[in-house]
Amino acid sequence: EEEHTSCEIPRDAIDVCGVQDPDDVSLDNVKEVLDSIKVLFEEDKTIKAYRLWKKLEGLVGQYEEAPQEQELSDKLMNAKELITESMFMLNQVTMEAESVFALLEELDSEEGWELAKDEAGIRTWFKQPEGSPTYHIKIQGTIKSPIFDVLALVNEVDLYQKWIPTCDLSKAVLNISKFKRMIQLCMTPPSPVNWVVSRRELMLYGYGVDMMEDNKMIAMAKSPSPGE
Template structure:
């Protein structure tokens, strides 16, 4: 039977209904959930119409859909609906632009229940879709590139593209962890993209051990929704969009949480981009090793799906890593991935191998000031004519002294900014303490929360003073 595409759902009859049900199962196993959902919806409409109800094939179809395999078909319906809803939501006009940072645009919208939805959107050049999916799939390597992630662990593989993941985030004064269930949807032939759906779960299958972290500053956050779409644009570029709705369970006003999330969310997609770029340029890259070692998934299962799409578009194929084009050789010029090192390699964001040395900008000024002070303290030698080099040197040092004095005056002016920042932080602390003391829900934990918030506010105040001064 011809393969069902996006707009080629065949007409259902008693002659092909059993064959279509078998194809639904096959599409589910191959993670083609959108096609499976459309085929199953066509079968459901035919059975609901009551046509040819007396035929043996129709009776067998009813038995299959309502028997032991009913949970499987219900799962197909649910996941296909979720994937289609995600595709529709990406085009929603309700998204508002929050900011654009390093080529990553962040959008947001407020849910009716008051929670915040975040969408990150960016085009990744010089990065194949295979590299991006490798970074996302190898969840136990999240702690090497995800900001603030200190622990990541694969709890169980529930399917070819279905995972149960544990990760924890840690920032000064607070720690959060999560158990995330995620699955993928192969929609390359239909829509030219790959979809990922996920959410946090409270219960896990038997035999799965979840790390337990105890402490008054630690809690389990709620990931209400996580959606990702990776759209193929060319052999070496893809457009990536991520949508998330996360409740960090933080004892601070929701408006503060929403503001921080809007400003910091784009860093996740930027770090993903930089990490994926290193796969092609660094032969010792940990994600590159996973691609080479796990040939059963990357080369035998995932690569053929993109190869067919590449050839349909007339693109060349890189047989080594399963990308669109052969990776270019390293040149003597800096590339876009990571920081440039003197040895010609690209440095990873989190675990670089070398750091370029730069002399501090103020060292020349300090040396000139020392020379000027030494010149003023020493007794001048009476000569008939002063040497021209010393006169020029003295004039240069004088100009540097004036520059230093101007910089000192500007620092004095910035002290007012530091005082203003301290006043704002103190007002925020006072408002939060008042809210914590008057809230009946937090009466039992108010002392703990106040202590935690005072510590965090102190750190923020010290950081702000360092930045200003």
């Protein structure tokens, strides 16, 4: 059975390593770059971590395509070994970052969306993807409450059943980190729908993404994939 080990990296490790800027990435500091990616990911700065990883991946790819002297070849081999050791974490960074990019693209897109309702400052759209029996729903509005009140509401998973319609069970089944968790929800449709639609269970992987460099904060909740 494969054993996974982990170590704690100090919060200020990025400052110590000095690898916050993708322009600082080189074959001489691959270990420091990977440590910085890990710190950024653990602090929910997933997009920064992703951009740093893509810079490193691109750099290694460039050197692979060009002839190298022995010293450079040794550095490249060492870099690839270090990357392979961190691949599980790097795959997680990639999956979560690309999910965020896909969400933001969908929110900004108007293609295929039909406006269903525009009332009291809340706009609701829907669309049915081609070949799919399901509908996608997009809602846009302003929550006139302090951001920390909203975040507290989202964070208290056990209380979802008190304010989410039809939800009669809600609990965190796995706390992965401060802003990452797996949650279980159960929904019981109201009468008379419950005559034909039974109680439904939903498992969600939820995580937060700090994008304050772009003046954004993202809260994601999605069905977990096998890789996650």
